[in-house]
Amino acid sequence: MARFIRLLGKKRGERRTGSPMVGSVGEASFYGGLFLTGSLALAALLTSHAASNDGMSWGLGLGVAVFASLIVTGGGGLIFRVAQVASSQERRNVLASRAANIELIGIELLGDNAAGIRYPAVPDETFFKNSPGTRLLYRLPSTGAAIWKLSAATIFCLIWNGLSCVLVVLAFNTHRGGAPDWFLTVFVVPFVGVGVWAIYYFIRQLSMHAGIGATAVEISDLPLVPGRRYEVFVAQWGKLQMDSLDLDLVCDEEALFQQGTNLRLETKRVRSQRVFHQENFSILPNGVFEAECEIEIPADAMHSFQSAHNAIHWKLVVRGSARGWPEYERSFPVLIHPLTEPVEQGSWNRS
Amino acid sequence: MEPLISIRLHHPKPIFQPGNILRCEYQVDAVELQQLTAIEASVLWRTEGKGDEDMGVHFFERRTPHEAPGNDLRQAFFFETSLPPSPLSYEGMIVRICWCARVRVFLRRGREVFFDKTFRLGAVRAAKFAASPASVLSS
Numbered sequence: 001m002a003r004f005i006r007l008l009g010k011k012r013g014e015r016r017t018g019s020p021m022v023g024s025v026g027e028a029s030f031y032g033g034l035f036l037t038g039s040l041a042l043a044a045l046l047t048s049h050a051a052s053n054d055g056m057s058w059g060l061g062l063g064v065a066v067f068a069s070l071i072v073t074g075g076g077g078l079i080f081r082v083a084q085v086a087s088s089q090e091r092r093n094v095l096a097s098r099a100a101n102i103e104l105i106g107i108e109l110l111g112d113n114a115a116g117i118r119y120p121a122v123p124d125e126t127f128f129k130n131s132p133g134t135r136l137l138y139r140l141p142s143t144g145a146a147i148w149k150l151s152a153a154t155i156f157c158l159i160w161n162g163l164s165c166v167l168v169v170l171a172f173n174t175h176r177g178g179a180p181d182w183f184l185t186v187f188v189v190p191f192v193g194v195g196v197w198a199i200y201y202f203i204r205q206l207s208m209h210a211g212i213g214a215t216a217v218e219i220s221d222l223p224l225v226p227g228r229r230y231e232v233f234v235a236q237w238g239k240l241q242m243d244s245l246d247l248d249l250v251c252d253e254e255a256l257f258q259q260g261t262n263l264r265l266e267t268k269r270v271r272s273q274r275v276f277h278q279e280n281f282s283i284l285p286n287g288v289f290e291a292e293c294e295i296e297i298p299a300d301a302m303h304s305f306q307s308a309h310n311a312i313h314w315k316l317v318v319r320g321s322a323r324g325w326p327e328y329e330r331s332f333p334v335l336i337h338p339l340t341e342p343v344e345q346g347s348w349n350r351s
Numbered sequence: 352m353e354p355l356i357s358i359r360l361h362h363p364k365p366i367f368q369p370g371n372i373l374r375c376e377y378q379v380d381a382v383e384l385q386q387l388t389a390i391e392a393s394v395l396w397r398t399e400g401k402g403d404e405d406m407g408v409h410f411f412e413r414r415t416p417h418e419a420p421g422n423d424l425r426q427a428f429f430f431e432t433s434l435p436p437s438p439l440s441y442e443g444m445i446v447r448i449c450w451c452a453r454v455r456v457f458l459r460r461g462r463e464v465f466f467d468k469t470f471r472l473g474a475v476r477a478a479k480f481a482a483s484p485a486s487v488l489s490s
Contacts, residue, residue: 024461088391088455088457088463088465089406090391090393090395090406090408090411090453090455091391091411091413093395093406093407093408094393094408094411097407097408118436119435119436119437120407120409120435120437120438121396121407121437121438122437122438251478253443253444253445253446253478254402254446255400255401255402255445255446256402256403257401257402257403258403266401266402266445268443268444268445270443270444270478271478300474300475300476301475302439302441302443302475302478303437303438303439303475305437305438305441305446305448307398307405307407307438308403308405309398309402309403309404309405310398310400310402310405310446311446312441312443312446337437338369338436338437338438338439338473339473340369340370340436
């Protein structure tokens, strides 16, 4: 028979030992105690200060800040705990959804977006449709990692080489002053070495970004529906001697999870379908390579899905290999809606 | 002794399409009348797999003794709801989406128990491993 109060609890499958009521009361008492301690201490501090007629001081400000933080933490914790009493996860979820759908000054507070009301847990289509195409109806937004790599390389290069310059000047001054600091000098050498590598990496990223040129993908309709066919247009700029250019339709699953104190994101590619492939061709200066092809969304495909910690993303991925450049990959997300009505297999959706 | 929770879906197979009507009957048994403080019935989806669990509640109702005839929550209750177009049930590699009808029983002293009756929504095929087997981990 379970004891009423246990010092240690165990988790047995879905069940935990110990009383949840005692746990709730204990937690609420802790936060209540914190709130009371803060209130009493703050009141005592302010009344004693008023009685002494002293002016404002740093000590008083610090005391007020510390006791006020106790009041906020205790009060907030107590309200949160009380709100959870006798309330299931499902009920809280429903209340949160209702709160999110309250309209304030004509703006709906998030929750499931306008499209999401019709298709819960499916991403909003606005992001995908905000750029018109030149050849087909929509130009897809790019979410390639290249620009992030370039940004990270720029920031790292600036910070590291800024620090290197300071250390080099300090070391140089010790030599010029006739009392060389050999420890600092030796320490600076690998530091500068990393700085030189950072500059090389930054230039490589920059030249890749500027040299390979932009990639654009356009599509005849959005959102996509399983079982239907769509036209796709791909364009590649830059003076390049291409070994190969591929376009794939891929589906990635994403899972965000807490591991210790880290938040980790795992991505798994679960579907990949070659849409277009071309080898050995040149793109002339000021020229552009253009190609049109078609994709068929598999009839049994899962739709795009997005929740707080899990997602299913579909995208068109361009992979290129150009002579003198490392291989590159650029992603263009697409939105797939669930199939709500029967579609004739392979029927066309044209712009 | 925990109460017995039974859930019955009025459908020949636990497979539904978006827009279908889900009819469900549930009953709590093997518990004293005074022990029951509330019953919640919901139709929800939740994720399973590598990521932290997410859930979305499509239908929810809560019953307390004073709302039930004779203040007895042990009788059979019935509800029906039209199923939404998404998210569809999905068996992926690291993400799974499961639909269920859930009945949660609140007992005296803050105890609660629940039971799920799972069903499928839609006809999405389980993810077949098609391309690169590599898993990409980033912090």
